[in-house]
Amino acid sequence: MELSERKxxxxxxxxxxxxxxGEPVGSKTLVDxxxxxxxxxxxxxxxxxxxxxxxxxxxxxxxxxxxSDAGYRYYVDYLMGRYELPPxxxxxxxxxxxxxxxxxxxxxENAGHILAEMTHCAAVSTTPADEAAVVxxxxxxxxxxxxxxxxxxxxxxxxKSRICKTLSELTVDMAESFxxxxxxxxxxxxxxxxxxxxxxxxxxSLGEKSLSMTPLLVALADxxxxxxxxxxxxxxxxxxxxxxxxxxxxxxxxxxxxxxxAMDRVFSEHPSSENGNLHVLIGEENLFRELQNSSxxxxxxxxxxxxxxxxxxxxxxxxxxxxxxxxxxxxxEIVGKILSxxxxx
Amino acid sequence: MELSERKxxxxxxxxxxxxxxGEPVGSKTLVDxxxxxxxxxxxxxxxxxxxxxxxxxxxxxxxxxxxSDAGYRYYVDYLMGRYELPPxxxxxxxxxxxxxxxxxxxxxENAGHILAEMTHCAAVSTTPADEAAVVxxxxxxxxxxxxxxxxxxxxxxxxKSRICKTLSELTVDMAESFxxxxxxxxxxxxxxxxxxxxxxxxxxSLGEKSLSMTPLLVALADxxxxxxxxxxxxxxxxxxxxxxxxxxxxxxxxxxxxxxxAMDRVFSEHPSSENGNLHVLIGEENLFRELQNSSxxxxxxxxxxxxxxxxxxxxxxxxxxxxxxxxxxxxxEIVGKILSxxxxx
DNA sequence: ATTAGCACTCGGGGTCAATGAGTGCTAATG
DNA sequence: CATTAGCACTCATTGACCCCGAGTGCTAAT
Numbered sequence: 001m002e003l004s005e006r007k008x009x010x011x012x013x014x015x016x017x018x019x020x021x022g023e024p025v026g027s028k029t030l031v032d033x034x035x036x037x038x039x040x041x042x043x044x045x046x047x048x049x050x051x052x053x054x055x056x057x058x059x060x061x062x063x064x065x066x067x068s069d070a071g072y073r074y075y076v077d078y079l080m081g082r083y084e085l086p087p088x089x090x091x092x093x094x095x096x097x098x099x100x101x102x103x104x105x106x107x108x109e110n111a112g113h114i115l116a117e118m119t120h121c122a123a124v125s126t127t128p129a130d131e132a133a134v135v136x137x138x139x140x141x142x143x144x145x146x147x148x149x150x151x152x153x154x155x156x157x158x159x160k161s162r163i164c165k166t167l168s169e170l171t172v173d174m175a176e177s178f179x180x181x182x183x184x185x186x187x188x189x190x191x192x193x194x195x196x197x198x199x200x201x202x203x204x205s206l207g208e209k210s211l212s213m214t215p216l217l218v219a220l221a222d223x224x225x226x227x228x229x230x231x232x233x234x235x236x237x238x239x240x241x242x243x244x245x246x247x248x249x250x251x252x253x254x255x256x257x258x259x260x261x262a263m264d265r266v267f268s269e270h271p272s273s274e275n276g277n278l279h280v281l282i283g284e285e286n287l288f289r290e291l292q293n294s295s296x297x298x299x300x301x302x303x304x305x306x307x308x309x310x311x312x313x314x315x316x317x318x319x320x321x322x323x324x325x326x327x328x329x330x331x332x333e334i335v336g337k338i339l340s341x342x343x344x345x
Numbered sequence: 346m347e348l349s350e351r352k353x354x355x356x357x358x359x360x361x362x363x364x365x366x367g368e369p370v371g372s373k374t375l376v377d378x379x380x381x382x383x384x385x386x387x388x389x390x391x392x393x394x395x396x397x398x399x400x401x402x403x404x405x406x407x408x409x410x411x412x413s414d415a416g417y418r419y420y421v422d423y424l425m426g427r428y429e430l431p432p433x434x435x436x437x438x439x440x441x442x443x444x445x446x447x448x449x450x451x452x453x454e455n456a457g458h459i460l461a462e463m464t465h466c467a468a469v470s471t472t473p474a475d476e477a478a479v480v481x482x483x484x485x486x487x488x489x490x491x492x493x494x495x496x497x498x499x500x501x502x503x504x505k506s507r508i509c510k511t512l513s514e515l516t517v518d519m520a521e522s523f524x525x526x527x528x529x530x531x532x533x534x535x536x537x538x539x540x541x542x543x544x545x546x547x548x549x550s551l552g553e554k555s556l557s558m559t560p561l562l563v564a565l566a567d568x569x570x571x572x573x574x575x576x577x578x579x580x581x582x583x584x585x586x587x588x589x590x591x592x593x594x595x596x597x598x599x600x601x602x603x604x605x606x607a608m609d610r611v612f613s614e615h616p617s618s619e620n621g622n623l624h625v626l627i628g629e630e631n632l633f634r635e636l637q638n639s640s641x642x643x644x645x646x647x648x649x650x651x652x653x654x655x656x657x658x659x660x661x662x663x664x665x666x667x668x669x670x671x672x673x674x675x676x677x678e679i680v681g682k683i684l685s686x687x688x689x690x
Numbered sequence: 691a692t693t694a695g696c697a698c699t700c701g702g703g704g705t706c707a708a709t710g711a712g713t714g715c716t717a718a719t720g
Numbered sequence: 721c722a723t724t725a726g727c728a729c730t731c732a733t734t735g736a737c738c739c740c741g742a743g744t745g746c747t748a749a750t
Contacts, residue, residue: 042724061714062710064712101508147687151488250583251586384693384694405700
């Protein structure tokens with residue numbers, strides 16, 4: 001559907017003005033704002049046509065127009081200026097993320113922070129996970145007489161650790177058994193294979209040693225489970241409270257965003273991507289009722305080439321797409337880059 | 346100020362009813378609810394006196410009474426039933442906290458979760474810290490050719506770790522130097538001594554080795570800093586949105602609760618405690634304006650006998666003190682117990 | 691000390707009219 | 721045929737007004 005140049009110009013102006021002010025835009029305002037040399041009546045005719053095409057709607061007869069979901073969609077796809085993030089904002093982001101480099105979760109927390117701050121939206125993210133990863137290394141670090149730390153590294157560069165208390169004193173013998181079991185059964189295999197069931201059969205085969213080894217093996221299974229289970233991080237929930245559109249129902253939306261299974265479904269329903277690897281879901285384009293008067297932008301970050309997690313923004317449909325998209329794109333890129341640093345080979 | 350038995354009974358009934366319904370309580374309702382054998386006029390006289398004493402206030406002349414801050418205070422101090430948490434709730438709490446035992450942060454996250462869920466308030470907590478702690482153990486765990494993990498254990502049982510990348514390959518020689526430096530300079534001394542400045546002087550004294558060792562030492566200083574820096578966790582922010590009293594200004598309160606320095610000041614302004622080690626701050630008793638139409642209950646949990654962090658609840662002044670106080674008390678106790686498990690000797 | 695009775699207060703809800711921003715339509719214009 | 725001036729129309733918002741009812745405080749009687 002090709003619109004006339006003037007219609008495009010008007011639609012863009014209406015979207016941008018509505019994004020900025022949050023108030024319906026009238027024909028008169030528009031003429032003034034654009035400095036057009038035609039009368040408001042002409043603009044009214046154009047606006048009526050844009051309404052008929054479904055790009056604009058009216059809250060009520062005597063109000064101005066606001067963009068419909070389709071209107072935003074047209075704006076995002078064809079009209080929006082594609083602009084590059086200014087260097088000082090890039091530096092700000094880098095400075096916030098770099099220092100956390102050692103800790104993946106922290107990197108994502110910081111990314112959420114700065115996204116929320118820059119965009120006044122809620123920022124969601126998932127910690128990295130990679131189901132295809134295999135166990136590359138397991139270490140048992142003695143911490144005390146009966147306490148040890150189990151550290152596990154996967155091929156995708158994820159590092160997880162956990163404290164573990166043993167029933168009896170931790171001996172060199174036990175450590176040796178532990179490494180033997182790990183090397184024989186788990187190294188080079190998927191972390192997912194390290195199930196509690198598997199651990200139990202192993203424990204049985206250990207005979208008398210089993211009793212003392214069990215806590216170590218249980219903890220090991222637990223660490224393995226951690227590499228698969230992603231965590232959902234949510235930042236800037238309170239930003240949503242500032243928008244008129246959420247005056248009544250912020251609660252429902254926020255509760256939805258906090259539910260990990262729900263968000264996982266949202267993210268996985270849209271596996272591939274078009275817009276420079278970001279997804280833009282506007283209003284009713286969202287599959288979940290709770291999101292249908294919001295817009296969501298999200299993308300995957302890649303660790304060493306593998307898509308490992310998601311970063312996203314949620315706000316009212318009236319968000320500044322032109323600004324948010326480049327911001328989010330840059331941050332997903334940098335997050336991927338930083339998290340890839342810890343992966344070797 | 347000793348009140349007559351009937352006044353006490355009335356005040357308690359008004360507080361409890363207002364907590365339950367959120368609506369001002371009138372004399373008639375009160376007579377019915379308590380099944381009193383006196384008329385509403387008598388109760389009105391009593392209520393007028395309670396108002397004069399400052400325990401009740403009226404939103405407007407033709408409405409019932411609601412408790413003032415002083416009214417809640419009297420209720421909490423003298424009238425409130427002190428009841429023990431039912432065993433099934435205790436079990437629920439235990440079941441939620443036990444599995445996280447290996448990870449202090451996770452324990453506190455879960456504690457916040459369950460508190461928020463049980464109380465419909467916002468739950469705040471701080472991760473454990475202990476400025477007096479000395480470094481008990483440091484481990485350098487090789488993870489890859491140029492990647493290592495530094496693990497540090499303090500006398501108070503805190504365990505922190507961090508990934509670290511070196512510039513050149515990680516050699517046995519480097520590891521040896523590292524352990525030498527650590528043993529000679531840090532073990533048995535306060536973690537606070539491991540400053541960047543100190544690290545720098547050490548690096549200088551290393552001469553040519555300095556270049557390769559610096560990343561390790563910097564990471565070490567970072568881990569040391571982590572043992573001191575507490576994190577502020579906030580759960581159940583969205584619970585606040587459900588209360589009428591926060592319809593307008595939830596944003597300001599939530600933003601306040603998220604600010605770590607602010608909350609640290611709140612917690613440290615009230616170092617010692619009376620009410621079975623919990624603090625109860627009602628409305629204007631709070632020193633910070635942002636909290637003055639809220640109530641806050643908080644207490645410290647102790648790891649191996651040392652107060653290490655704080656757990657707290659924030660809600661409107663109209664919260665169910667009688668129920669929340671035992672819940673929070675039990676959870677602080679259990680959190681302390683679980684976190685103490687990792688401390689040896 | 692308690693109570694019945696009553697006048698009084700005041701917020702909430704409903705109706706009503708005025709206001710004004712913005713529209714759609716029509717007829718005139720170049 | 722696109723543009724425009726003009727105008728009637730719509731409808732949310734606002735403020736004035738009134739009524740209702742819950743709840744009060746006071747007084748005089750018990």
